[in-house]
Amino acid sequence: MASVDSKSQVVRTVSYATGETFDQKVLKSDVPVLVDFYADWCGPCKMLAPILEELARENPKAKIVKVDVDRNSQLAGAFRVSSIPTLLVFRNGKVVAQHVGLASKASLKRLLKK
Secondary structure, eight states, X not given: OEEEOTTSOEEEOOEEOOTTTHIIIIITOSSOEEEEEEOTTOHHHHHHHHHHHHHHHHOXXXXXXXXXXXXXXXXXXXXXXXXXXXXXXXXXXXXXEEEESOXXXXXXXXXHHO
């Protein structure tokens, strides 16, 4: 979801996708999308969450979308996610970069630029 601040700039927040919404939120996006495949019980995933929130606020020209692998195993399987967190960057509906495991905000910014 995106909101608008007093300066009329887009301020993005992390959103969530399911099998039903993935196509619209990710594959048909007109901006790069960083998708975090995660699970609620995953320690590194929990550590990554605040970093993704910061990244979403600081990068209005990209989207951050989370996919719960326990609730959306078909999506995880479709993108061959075998370890979490797995982060995939999509541009024009295609995966252009990926990272598995915990990552710093700086490395995620670099990943989004690929």
